Amino acid sequence: MALSTESIDAIKEAAARYPHKKSAILPALTIAYRQIGYLYDDLYIEVADAIGVSPNEVASAATFYTMFPKQKVGKYLIQVCTNISCGLMGAESLKEYLLKKLNVKEGGISEDGLFTVVSVECLGSCTTAPMMQVNQTYYENLTKEKVDEILNDLREKG
Numbered sequence: 001m002a003l004s005t006e007s008i009d010a011i012k013e014a015a016a017r018y019p020h021k022k023s024a025i026l027p028a029l030t031i032a033y034r035q036i037g038y039l040y041d042d043l044y045i046e047v048a049d050a051i052g053v054s055p056n057e058v059a060s061a062a063t064f065y066t067m068f069p070k071q072k073v074g075k076y077l078i079q080v081c082t083n084i085s086c087g088l089m090g091a092e093s094l095k096e097y098l099l100k101k102l103n104v105k106e107g108g109i110s111e112d113g114l115f116t117v118v119s120v121e122c123l124g125s126c127t128t129a130p131m132m133q134v135n136q137t138y139y140e141n142l143t144k145e146k147v148d149e150i151l152n153d154l155r156e157k158g
């Protein structure tokens, strides 16, 4: 069992709030992701058991949403939006800057275990392009200088 008792209790509590158990799949996956840091096949079974739905239903939802990483990632998952608005505002070059600065390949984990950088589709913050999401936080109107500050802050937090 990878899920902690606290996570299982939280998933059951979430499931009890919905008239249809399937509605609890996304909140349950969020709980599992926050505890483990990424999602994988055996975890879908544990989540399904806690909710009372089939593992396939959980896996279908999990694989549809890119916000849940499916492999181990660094403590800080940096999702750089490279869709049209962000792309026009230099997202690719910012992503390359991040990868070079962190000395990591896209999707890999930096040597200190802190960072993973990936490209994602539109995160719905097009008017503040270019932008990226680090775990649950949006960083917008990015420049290389801002990226430097953000990385320094995150490194200080460890």
Ligand code: FES
Binding pocket: 081, 082, 083, 084, 085, 086, 087, 121, 122, 123, 124, 125, 126, 127, 129, 131
């Ligand atoms: S295109 Fe980047 S947030 Fe929409």
